[in-house]
Amino acid sequence: MLVSMGHEFLAGESVLAFDLETTGISTNTDRIVQIALVGSNSAGETVHYETLVNPRRPIPPGASGVHGIFDSDVKGQQDFQHHADQIHELIENSVVVGHNIRKFDMPLLENEFRRIGRLPPKPKAMMDTLEIVRRVKLGRPHNLGSLCRRHGISLDNAHTAAADAAASLLLFWRLTNDHALMFRNTLEEIERWLIHGKLTTDDSNLGRGLNDLEMLDSLGKIRIDDGHYVVAFGRHRGRHLTEVARLDPSYINWLLSPSGIEDEAAREKLREFLS
Numbered sequence: 001m002l003v004s005m006g007h008e009f010l011a012g013e014s015v016l017a018f019d020l021e022t023t024g025i026s027t028n029t030d031r032i033v034q035i036a037l038v039g040s041n042s043a044g045e046t047v048h049y050e051t052l053v054n055p056r057r058p059i060p061p062g063a064s065g066v067h068g069i070f071d072s073d074v075k076g077q078q079d080f081q082h083h084a085d086q087i088h089e090l091i092e093n094s095v096v097v098g099h100n101i102r103k104f105d106m107p108l109l110e111n112e113f114r115r116i117g118r119l120p121p122k123p124k125a126m127m128d129t130l131e132i133v134r135r136v137k138l139g140r141p142h143n144l145g146s147l148c149r150r151h152g153i154s155l156d157n158a159h160t161a162a163a164d165a166a167a168s169l170l171l172f173w174r175l176t177n178d179h180a181l182m183f184r185n186t187l188e189e190i191e192r193w194l195i196h197g198k199l200t201t202d203d204s205n206l207g208r209g210l211n212d213l214e215m216l217d218s219l220g221k222i223r224i225d226d227g228h229y230v231v232a233f234g235r236h237r238g239r240h241l242t243e244v245a246r247l248d249p250s251y252i253n254w255l256l257s258p259s260g261i262e263d264e265a266a267r268e269k270l271r272e273f274l275s
Contacts, residue, residue, distance in 0.1 A: 007176060008234035009187055011260070012251045013124065014041045014094040017169035019161045020105045021067040023055050027107040031055035032080060033069050035109075036161035037090050039097070039169060042250070049090060050162040054079045067159045081116045088113070091121035095187065099144045099168045100130045102195075125187045129171050131194040136179045147171055186235045217266035229273060231255075245274055 016039040024030035036050040052069065054077040064070045087109075098105055110120035133142050141147075148155045148167050151174045157163040176183045183190060213223035213230065222241070223230045229241040236244045236251060245252045252274070254260045261267045 007173075007183070008260075009183060009185065009190060010095060011234055011254050012042055012248060013187075013235070014047075014090075015039045015169075016047055016090060016094050016096055017165040017172070018091070018096050018098040018101055018105060019165035019168065020108060021069055021159065021161050022108060023057065023059050023063050025104075027104060028111060030108065031057060032108065032112055033059060033063075033074055034067070034161040035083070035087065036165040037087070038162060038165045041094075047090065048162070049086065051083055052077045053083060080112045084113060084116060084118055088118070088121045091123055093122070093124045095125050095127060096123040097127045097169050097172045098129065098165065099147075099171070100128065102126050102128045102131065125191045126194075127172055127191070128194060129168050129175065132172070132175050132179075135194060135197065136175070136182065144168060144171070151175075184233060186237050216269065217261050217263035219262065221261055222266060222270065229270060241270065241273065 016037045019036050020032050021034040022030045022032055032053045033055050034050070034052050038048050038050075039046075041047055052074050054074045056079055059069060059071050059074070096106070106123075106126065113120040129144075129147070130142060133147060138147075144164060144167060145155055145158055147153075148171060151171060153167055153170045153174070155163060155167045158167075182193070185193070211220075213225050213232070216222040216224055216229060221231070221233050223232045225240075231237055231239050231241060231244055236248065239247075241252075244255075256267050256270060258264075258267075261270070
């Protein structure tokens with residue numbers, strides 16, 4: 001995906017916004033009637049997956065009144081089992097973004113997989129926009145529609161899965177830009193903060209903090225530790241460059257571009273080091 005300044009923690013990741021429309025609000029007993037996953041994969045290619053799902057039960061009028069999906073709309077559609085493989089492939093090891101997904105959408109989806117005897121997919125991380133607005137202490141209301149209006153995001157066709165997913169992704173970008181200081185950590189650290197309210201202050205496992213090490217580039221994205229280069233930002237923060245090159249070659253390609261390290265002289269030194 002295309003990563004802008006402040007979104008380095010997502011470099012090289014599949015980032016997909018996720019939303020469900022369902023027969024009700026119980027994560028244990030209700031069923032999916034529509035699912036959408038929109039965003040981009042790790043190669044930066046656009047992903048837009050949206051489908052109706054036959055829940056094999058009547059859709060209550062109250063639920064239809066919210067999302068506008070009726071029994072006649074899902075009649076003849078495939079049930080969840082038909083879609084399970086593609087959904088699993090998209091979500092597995094992706095960064096999943098959405099509004100209230102940790103407590104509603106993901107648990108409900110996981111139960112759909114368990115009903116058909118399948119293990120649910122495991123996202124690499126969940127970036128829940130409801131959790132974010134609570135952590136940065138934005139004023140209420142915190143529903144998706146109100147937050148989108150407050151941030152100038154159009155939400156046409158609200159309560160369709162694709163529209164809500166796309167809106168939550170735009171809201172996520174806006175929040176990470178507006179509160180950039182909170183997103184200069186690794187994915188793991190950011191998700192820990194969202195869940196537990198704590199951001200680690202331990203810069204690395206190298207003995208000294210990263211801020212104590214000599215800077216290679218003007219912004220200090222790469223630090224020098226006893227002859228080794230250390231990544232000092234993003235999802236590989238605290239790792240030696242040689243380790244990152246072994247584990248994640250695509251990240252190195254991005255790092256050695258102007259989008260990664262702006263300083264050309266520093267990029268040249270890194271190229272020489274890795275050659």
